[in-house]
Amino acid sequence: MSTVLRQTNAMLIDAYRELAAGKLFWITLGLSSLVVGIFACLGIDEEGMTFLWFRLNFIPITSETLPPDLMYKQMFLSFGVPLWLGWVATILALVSTAGIIPNFISGGSIDLSLAKPIGRIRLFLTRYLSGLVFVALQVGAFSFACFILIGIRGGDWQPRVLLAIPIVLLFFSYLFSVCALLGLITRSAIASLLLTALFWIMLIILNRGDESVGALKVQAQMLAERREERVANAELMADNRLKQMAEAGEDLPPREEWAPGITTEQEAANPLLVTLRQQRDKTQGTVRSLKAWHHAIVIAKFPLPKTIETLHLMDRVLLSKADYEALMNTGETKEIPTAFGQDETIDQREYQRRFTEAQLMRSTTKILGTSIGFEVVMLGICCFIFARRDF
């Protein structure tokens, strides 16, 4: 084994020992087991969903509308990855690992590491990698347990479930790179943890803004289409009316007698067209405005890590187009009110389909490229500081 491998190996083993010595590691592992246990207790058959031997009649889903394999995959994708791994486990991981860099550079500890035949940049990067051991082990254990669960209970042995390991690890590494930089600058675990949490909250606000404005944009677009359709119908009606009047030899009232706001013969033939056109124009204006806002948010997000989008890559990995269709068609179709007024409704399934499509349209390369780019910049600054600092 070369010296480089020997040193890397030693640092990773040391990181494991450090984490295993802390209670949080075992608490997180225990909670992960509990989450997988709860998933395993849930079942689905022709009559509906069950939890152990209890029937969950309040959930109107059966195995005919949602096959068992899809249900378990959906649980993994809707709760396991974004809620458990993306939230709770990530918070616990940040708490566990926030001290890794500040402890590493503390007096008496860093001297021994720097006095070894290993370059400063490699030393720092290896230490950074060792901080990811916590998440790698936790996500590895959880994903493997879910892989077994989906295989046994859902009958689908889907190795792609294990892709959650690199994806969640990547997601965590974005935050950990910020935490490492802050730890290096402040030399304090608590300060770096709090500032990283603030950074994460900022990302969440941006992401929620992106999602909300994106959702409003889809709603507004659907509404605009619907109103455009209404205008078209009203214009058709007006044209028919004008045609009928022409055939009957009737004339429209003189222009001076037209009601205020009516400017065309079509509108004179069907005065409702004025209101409909106004509503359409207003909605189109809203669409343009929402597009501009959404574009601004997307530009603001561009240099930042795409945390939520990275986690949602698991959906793309695990769900086929047919799975998406099946999930969309679960439950009854209905009209839902839009954010632009209770009396204006849109088709829920169509709305979900368009929103999901818009999310899926985002390029994987762009999501990963910009996020990894951000991480590289963070680590570059860390390496610059670490290589030049006197300890």
Add this chain to the structure above:
Amino acid sequence: MSDLAIDLTGVSKNYTRRFKKPTPALRGVDMRVHRGEVFGLLGPNGAGKSTLVKILMTVIRPTRCRGSVLGQRVGHKPTLAKVGYLPEHHSFPGYLTGAQVIDFFGAMTGVPRRERKQRAGELLELVGMSEWSKRKLKSYSKGMRQRVGIAQALINDPDLVLLDEPTDGVDPVGRRDIRNVIERIKDEGRTVFINSHLLSELEMVSDRVAILVKGVVAQQGTIEELTEGQLRYELVVGESDGAGDLLQRALPEGSRQLALPEGDTQLARRIGFKGLLPSGESIEVAKNTLTIGSNDPKLIQPIIDRVRAEGGVITSVRNVRPSLEDLFMQAVTDPTTGKALKPGAEEGGKR
């Protein structure tokens, strides 16, 4: 291969802080450490000892440095594979056992696994920690951690071992053990560089020493070299009220008294008489002891005769070599005021 394990010329270090004047820690250190010797580095607080050691171990980047460690330029990382290091105020991870600490730092130095395993056992035996090897460090006392620290510094079978305050927090038995370990390391042909405040400890094990004062080497050499010309005779008479006067009366005719520094009442109380013999050697009478600053036994003979003629009882006559502590005190005492220099490497102040 060079005969020198460490060869430094003009090493300087200024600590810079934004918007503040740089503060010097080292102001041009020249130092030579020969292979196979035990070298002691002394100095008052803030003299720059730890800064110098950290520069050698690449923990700190020097402002200016010409020199080599084991024949390679200072800062050459691969050379550190042949260097063992025990820092001052080290903090080994409490979640590791003694054996794991040694194994970890051995791996970091590139020692193969099999070799680490074998050497770890031997080293723990050497520092008397075999029975504690499987216990976590958090249960160790400071002295025990220090012993494990020395063991980890030797895991890579180093040619050069740098020990920064190795006996810090160690009890007298432990200090003796560490001294024995250092002697054994030396017997194996390795070079040992010790930075310590315990002058008596250093005196016992060091072949050569350097005294660092205010960021520069004030003195450097073997203790014999440094005390050459400073050998003296001490004549002690039986304690009585008139012992001091008796010794002053026994001085040869033509001896001259020198004035003590003004205002230093403490010195005046300790030294009753300070002067020069007619032949120019210094003399000092303090209570019942007469000190002549010469190694020539002929000078003491007439004084002995006179003391005896006056009825004085001579309890001892010794040819005395200054201790390391004397050398140290000389180096850190301001010759103009006779007072200890202020800490720090800045001229006249603490850094």
